[in-house]
Amino acid sequence: MKIKKVKPYNQEEDKTKQLSRMFNTISSKYDQFNDIMSMGLARVWRKKAILSLKPYKHDTILDIAAGTADIGIKAFEYITPTQITGIDVSEKMLEIGKEKVAEAGLNDKISLKVEDVSKMNFADESFDAAITSFGIRNFDKLEESIREVHRVLKPKGKFVILEMSEPRMPIVKQGYLLYTHTLIPFAVKTFSNDPKAYKYLTKSMEAxxxxxxxIAILNQNGFNCLKYKTFFMGVCSLYVIEKYSS
Ligand SMILES: C[S@@+](CC[C@H](N)C(=O)[O-])C[C@H]1O[C@@H](n2cnc3c(N)ncnc32)[C@H](O)[C@@H]1O
Structure with a gap:
């Protein structure tokens, strides 16, 4: 399946480099914008994603595209991991994440590293579970990245994916498009330091x-789907998948 490649600034430059630059630029406003854009629902959805790991082994968790570390910090509230490793390509997002981790008193429990998910520096079978919230639609090499997660997970390891999606019901879809194409750009104009970045965030959701x-892509790259659920009439999707050995 051919996935349309949406890049923030131009079609020529490597997508991951552009994304790292983009998230570095918006890092100081990311948390606030995320809350406004999702009307606070992103926090609720992250909680559901974290809780979906509860029935499974989750001592060591890899948080992919960790950004400002909300998943890692909240995971210690909702479930009982022993260690979380967060990775991201944006140094500035992780810097904010590190401040939040320190404030939460979790320095010895959460480590944050600059790493690209498509070529991670971790040994095979390092983690019990992996999670990514609002990260996967940004991965330049989607299938390579999924196979990398497969490599670093232990046998039968679980991978939770939370991502924005487009509602299918026509009436809901119309409301959603009105929201993303009129209200969000308006909010962006009033408050953004990088309008292109926020345009990318909505365009990449649609693509x-x-x-x-x-799920077919996940199956082709080493995972079985255990659970697929949508929230808020399809605006957000949650996948719980399990590594299978071939
Ligand atoms: C929308 S933010 C999500 C942050 C956080 N997980 C959350 O729940 O708010 C997407 C993150 O993906 C990161 N990212 C994009 N491409 C990546 C890659 N190839 N490897 C690791 N992180 C990546 C970006 O730097 C950014 O911090």
């Missing part, structure tokens, strides 16, 4: 595969 289409 990313969802539901059955995405």
């Amino acid at each position: 990313f595969p969802q539901g059955k289409e995405f």
